[in-house]
Every structure is written in C-alpha cells, then in structure tokens.
Amino acid sequence: NSDFQALITFKATSDRSNLLYNWSNSTHPCSWLGVTCNSNTTQVTRLVLQNLNLSGSIQPLIQLTHLRLLSLKYNNLSLLSSLPLDFSSWKNLKLLYLSHNLFSGNFPSGINQLRRLRRIDLSFNRFSGDIPLTPLGQLSNLLTLQLESNEFTGFLHVSLQIESFISLIEFNVSNNKLSGEIPKPLSLFPSSSFNRNKNLCGKPLLKKCVNETVDNEDPLPVEIPSGHGRKKISIKAILLILLIDIAIVAFIGLGIFLCCRKIKRRKQKREIKKEDNELKKSYVYEYGRQGNEELVFFEGSKRFKVDELLKASAEMLGKGSIGTTYKAVMDNGDVVVVKRAKERRKKKDVEGLLKEIGGLRHSNLVSLRAYYCSKDELLFVYDFFPKGSLHSLLHGNRGPGRTPLDWTTRLKFALGVAEGLVYLHNASKSKLSHGHLTSSNVVIDEEGSAHLSDVALHQLMVTAAPTNTEYKAPELMLNTHNSRKSSQKSDVYSFGVILLEILTGKMAMGEGETSLVKWVQSVVREEWTSEVFDFELLRYKEMEEEMVALLQVALLCLTPTPHNRPKISVVHKMIKDIRMKEWGEFTNSPMNNPTSDSSPYLSEGTLTTSS
Numbered sequence: 001n002s003d004f005q006a007l008i009t010f011k012a013t014s015d016r017s018n019l020l021y022n023w024s025n026s027t028h029p030c031s032w033l034g035v036t037c038n039s040n041t042t043q044v045t046r047l048v049l050q051n052l053n054l055s056g057s058i059q060p061l062i063q064l065t066h067l068r069l070l071s072l073k074y075n076n077l078s079l080l081s082s083l084p085l086d087f088s089s090w091k092n093l094k095l096l097y098l099s100h101n102l103f104s105g106n107f108p109s110g111i112n113q114l115r116r117l118r119r120i121d122l123s124f125n126r127f128s129g130d131i132p133l134t135p136l137g138q139l140s141n142l143l144t145l146q147l148e149s150n151e152f153t154g155f156l157h158v159s160l161q162i163e164s165f166i167s168l169i170e171f172n173v174s175n176n177k178l179s180g181e182i183p184k185p186l187s188l189f190p191s192s193s194f195n196r197n198k199n200l201c202g203k204p205l206l207k208k209c210v211n212e213t214v215d216n217e218d219p220l221p222v223e224i225p226s227g228h229g230r231k232k233i234s235i236k237a238i239l240l241i242l243l244i245d246i247a248i249v250a251f252i253g254l255g256i257f258l259c260c261r262k263i264k265r266r267k268q269k270r271e272i273k274k275e276d277n278e279l280k281k282s283y284v285y286e287y288g289r290q291g292n293e294e295l296v297f298f299e300g301s302k303r304f305k306v307d308e309l310l311k312a313s314a315e316m317l318g319k320g321s322i323g324t325t326y327k328a329v330m331d332n333g334d335v336v337v338v339k340r341a342k343e344r345r346k347k348k349d350v351e352g353l354l355k356e357i358g359g360l361r362h363s364n365l366v367s368l369r370a371y372y373c374s375k376d377e378l379l380f381v382y383d384f385f386p387k388g389s390l391h392s393l394l395h396g397n398r399g400p401g402r403t404p405l406d407w408t409t410r411l412k413f414a415l416g417v418a419e420g421l422v423y424l425h426n427a428s429k430s431k432l433s434h435g436h437l438t439s440s441n442v443v444i445d446e447e448g449s450a451h452l453s454d455v456a457l458h459q460l461m462v463t464a465a466p467t468n469t470e471y472k473a474p475e476l477m478l479n480t481h482n483s484r485k486s487s488q489k490s491d492v493y494s495f496g497v498i499l500l501e502i503l504t505g506k507m508a509m510g511e512g513e514t515s516l517v518k519w520v521q522s523v524v525r526e527e528w529t530s531e532v533f534d535f536e537l538l539r540y541k542e543m544e545e546e547m548v549a550l551l552q553v554a555l556l557c558l559t560p561t562p563h564n565r566p567k568i569s570v571v572h573k574m575i576k577d578i579r580m581k582e583w584g585e586f587t588n589s590p591m592n593n594p595t596s597d598s599s600p601y602l603s604e605g606t607l608t609t610s611s
C-alpha cells in the first residue's frame with residue numbers, strides 16, 4: 001500500500017526522537033498515532049502530528065493523495081535539499097496546517113489547484129518570495145489564509161476581474177516584508193492582518209500611500225492630426241476622454257435599468273393590489289350575501305367585525321400550501337395577519353378542531369385569534385410578528401449588509417421552537433401535532449422569541465398538502481396511502497431539519513441535487529463535523545462544543561424510523577442541557593436590545609453569570 005509505505009518513509013526520515021513509537025509493523029497503520037483512514041482502511045484521510053519534534057522533509061507525504069486534513073504544527077520540518085514543494089497531488093485536502101516549522105523557499109506550488117481547501121495556515125515559517133494571491137483568490141471555499149511571520153516580499157497583488165476571496169473570513173500576512181498598497185478586496189480585514197510590514201500602506205493601515213507616479217510633463221505626447229495642422233493631445237487627456245465616455249455609457253445604462261425596475265415594481269404592485277381587492281371583494285360578497293356568518297373569536301382576543309377587517313389596508317406576505325397570507329392594518333391601528341385558505345370546508349367539519357387549536361395558549365405559539373368559515377371562504381386571523389420568520393432571518397439577505405445571527409440567538413430559537421412543540425404535543429388528549437413545521441412557519445417576536453405558526457392547519461385541509469418535502473419525515477414519503485397523516489414523531493423530524501438550518505445557515509432544500517439533511521449526514525460521517533457550521537458561526541470557536549452538541553440533537557431528530565426517534569420532551573431537555581448556565585440570561589441577547597450599538601457577536605460575553 002503506497003499510503004502506508006509513505007508513512008514509513010516519513011517516520012524513518014523525520015522522527016529522530018522516536019515519538020511515533022507505535023508506528024510499527026505489529027499494528028495496522030490506521031491505528032497509528034495521528035493517523036485516520038477511510039472506511040476500508042486502505043487510505044489515509046487525516047494526519048495530525050503536532051508538536052512531535054519532527055524534522056526533515058515532508059516530501060514522502062505528498063503521496064497521500066486522499067488526505068483531507070494535514071496538521072504538522074509545531075515541529076522542525078523543512079525542505080530537504082532545494083526541492084521545491086508541489087502540493088498539487090493533495091486534491092482532497094480541505095485543511096492544511098503547517099505553522100511553526102522551518103519551511104523555507106517560495107510559496108508551495110500547486111496549492112491553488114486544491115479546490116476543496118478551506119484553511120491554509122503556513123504562519124511562523126521562513127517562506128519567502130511573492131504571495132500568489134490572484135491564483136489563491138480562485139479557491140472559492142477558502143475560509144482562512146494565515147501567512148503571518150514569514151519572509152514574504154513583493155506587492156499584494158489581487159486581480160479584480162475575479163471575485164477574489166469572496167469566502168475568506170480570516171486573513172493574516174502580518175510580520176513579513178511586503179510592500180506597496182493593500183488592494184481593495186483585502187482592505188476590509190483589520191490592521192492586525194497587515195501590521196509589521198515596513199513598506200505596506202493604505203487602508204486599513206494608518207500609513208497612507210504616497211503616489212509614486214511622477215507628475216511631470218507627459219513623457220509621451222501623442223500627435224493627432226487636426227484641421228489646422230497638428231495638435232498635441234497628452235495621454236492624460238485621452239484617458240480623461242475615455243473615462244468620460246465610460247461614465248456617460250454607464251449613466252445611460254443605469255437610467256435604463258432603473259426605468260425597467262420601476263416598471264417591474266409597478267406591475268408587481270398592481271398584481272398585489274389585485275389580489276387584495278380579490279380578498280376584499282370576497283369578504284363583501286360573503287358578508288353581503290349571507291349576512292349571518294361572522295368571525296369566530298377565541299378567548300382573550302380584541303374583537304372586531306368582518307367589515308372592519310374589510311376596510312383594513314392589506315399587503316400580501318406570501319403564498320403557501322394552505323393559501324395566501326396578508327398583513328392587514330385596521331383603521332384603529334391594529335395589525336393582524338389574515339390567512340385565506342385555498343380550500344373551502346364546511347363549518348361543521350372544521351369547528352371542532354379549530355376550537356381545539358384556538359384554545360392553545362403558549363409563549364412559543366402564534367395563537368389563532370379568530371376564524372371565518374362560510375360556504376365560499378375560510379379565513380384565519382393571527383397576530384402579526386414584524387420581525388418575520390426564522391427562514392428570513394437565517395437565509396434572507398445573505399449578501400453584504402446582512403446582520404449576522406449570533407450563536408446565542410440561534411440557540412435560543414432552537415429552544416423556543418422545542419418548548420412550543422413540547423406544549424403542543426402535550427396540550428390535548430387528541431395528541432395534536434403541528435403537521436407542517438418549517439423555518440418559515442416559525443416567526444420571531446420583538447423580544448427575539450420563536451413562535452410556531454400555522455399550528456395543525458394542514459389537518460383541517462383535505463387536498464392542500466405541505467409542498468416542502470425537505471421537512472417531511474421518511475415515513476410520510478414512503479406510505480403514500482397515509483402520507484398526509486403527520487404525527488408528533490414526524491414533527492420531531494421536521495424540527496431536526498430546522499436545527500440543521502440554524503447550524504449551517506443553509507436552506508433545507510440544500511444545494512444542487514443534495515438535500516441539506518443528506519449533505520450534513522455525509523459530512524458528519526466523514527468526520528468533518530465542524531465543517532458544516534455556518535461561516536457566521538466560525539468566530540465562536542470557544543462555543544464549537546455547544547454547536548456540536550446541537551448537531552448531535554439534530555441528527556437524533558432525523559433518525560429515519562419514527563419508533564427510534566426521540567420524543568420532543570427528550571429533545572427539549574437535551575437542548576436545555578447544552579448550556580448549563582441560566583437560560584434566563586438570554587434576555588440580554590442583542591435581539592432584545594435593538595438600540596445597542598455593539599456588534600451582535602459581543603452578545604456572547606453577556607452570558608457569563610455573575611456568580
């Protein structure tokens with residue numbers, strides 16, 4: 001086996017202190033210190049040999065083509081002779097940690113071909129020469145690039161044609177010998193990323209760059225013939241004319257773009273208005289024709305008449321599998337959500353279950369305030385939650401300007417949803433279940449608490465089935481005859497999917513062909529657990545244990561057979577146990593303090609108990 005042969009050669013040349021004493025023929029190489037293999041124990045996938053006084057060359061390890069993690073931190077490894085390092089054979093490598101060694105020479109070649117790379121740490125070595133930033137910028141999965149405390153020279157050149165370093169969250173080239181201006185894509189990193197480079201200048205460093213182009217007479221005047229003989233136009237003037245031309249074209253383009261957008265928006269508004277009118281019309285029609293149907297309110301709600309609801313200005317929030325949801329602002333300022341079901345039902349068939357649903361009261365549920373059921377119309381009235389859904393907080397506006405969701409807030413959402421479900425599952429003898437738990441059916445209040453909406457609504461419907469199959473438990477997918485019959489155990493499965501969304505920041509449908517559930521399960525199987533977490537969570541390194549614990553809870557909820565899936569009360573307890581500190585402290589979360597100008601990330605500090 002070439003992998004094992006490579007390990008033996010490496011030990012022979014590098015382990016002079018014989019600290020790799022169990023690397024012997026009497027045991028299988030996959031059980032050797034620091035070695036992890038694939039499932040058929042034929043190839044090495046991880047090699048972690050830190051602080052083992054290893055010296056000499058890593059050349060033999062280049063053979064390990066299935067490596068995903070290589071960490072050789074804190075050794076005395078270097079290059080033998082003047083052989084250049086070529087890492088291009090490590091096609092599967094995701095994490096590369098070579099810091100605190102004696103590597104020298106140019107930046108190892110072939111790194112920019114390792115498309116799966118997420119972290120590169122070459123810090124505290126003696127690498128010299130240029131940093132090939134433009135090729136490295138094409139590594140679209142790269143999260144960290146640590147090159148500090150080496151002897152790199154030259155300019156930090158980044159090609160602007162490509163969206164360089166779009167994924168990078170940590171970058172450090174401090175304490176090198178770099179010079180010139182820091183390019184724009186990198187200037188967003190803190191000054192600590194660039195400090196101690198004598199000749200580096202520009203943002204974020206305080207040192208301004210002095211324009212080195214000499215402003216003397218134009219060295220190369222260009223002669224252009226004119227009607228009156230020859231006139232000299234400088235290169236500067238030509239550039240200026242070109243720039244003005246480009247600006248005019250851009251201006252016209254922008255004008256056209258804005259016009260198109262305005263027309264499109266007007267069209268959308270007209271469509272929404274049409275839908276609103278439709279809603280109003282149907283009320284008028286019903287009310288006018290039958291005259292005897294009214295909204296049925298549940299205990300504790302402020303009451304109003306259907307015609308008051310009619311006068312309200314309505315805005316469509318979205319269309320779901322049940323029907324269309326509107327936000328309605330009444331004349332007295334009251335704001336409610338009206339859900340208009342696609343399906344018509346006879347009042348006698350639904351009022352029993354609706355009474356049960358209307359009687360549910362819990363701080364993590366959206367209470368049904370009222371319903372309206374006539375021959376042609378079925379409406380549900382709820383309170384309005386201005387912060388919107390968990391889905392929009394997690395996945396909305398993922399571009400620049402997004403406010404990241406900190407870990408504590410996410411953990412609080414998870415606990416809130418679990419608490420709502422525990423209440424729901426124990427609220428009645430009829431063993432109510434939610435039936436369509438998704439992140440868009442979890443809305444968030446002003447205090448940052450999660451509330452389950454659309455509770456049990458699908459159980460009222462005959463034809464409308466939940467469309468988002470990503471949340472459906474396997475037993476609902478397989479049993480077509482009974483596929484609409486959700487259960488408390490299928491709620492637990494859907495909750496598992498929501499937990500994965502909270503942890504990964506990815507949508508349930510996943511990317512490409514693979515659903516989120518399948519993707520997470522495959523990554524975890526390959527022991528890349530921490531790789532699944534949302535990059536917004538990567539800065540909470542000290543809380544990774546809590547994330548891993550919540551991931552384990554999520555995977556338990558996703559157990560394929562309902563019989564082996566835990567009850568929600570067990571799941572709730574497990575989430576509660578993740579953080580042993582008082583959960584009451586969550587009220588300090590920045591979600592609850594919108595006036596706080598501190599970064600959301602700082603909220604983690606508020607968790608330390610005073611005791």
Ligand SMILES: Nc1ncnc2c1ncn2[C@@H]1O[C@H](COP(=O)(O)OP(=O)(O)OP(=O)(O)O)[C@@H](O)[C@H]1O
Pocket residue numbers: 317318319320321322323324325337366382383384385386388389436438440441442443453454466467468
């Ligand atoms: N009480 C509420 N307050 C604020 N927003 C709400 C409320 N109820 C629902 N919404 C939002 O309105 C939008 C439309 O909701 P709707 O339930 O009709 O569809 P959906 O949740 O996207 O789809 P489906 O329920 O079929 O999965 C969603 O973005 C949802 O988060």
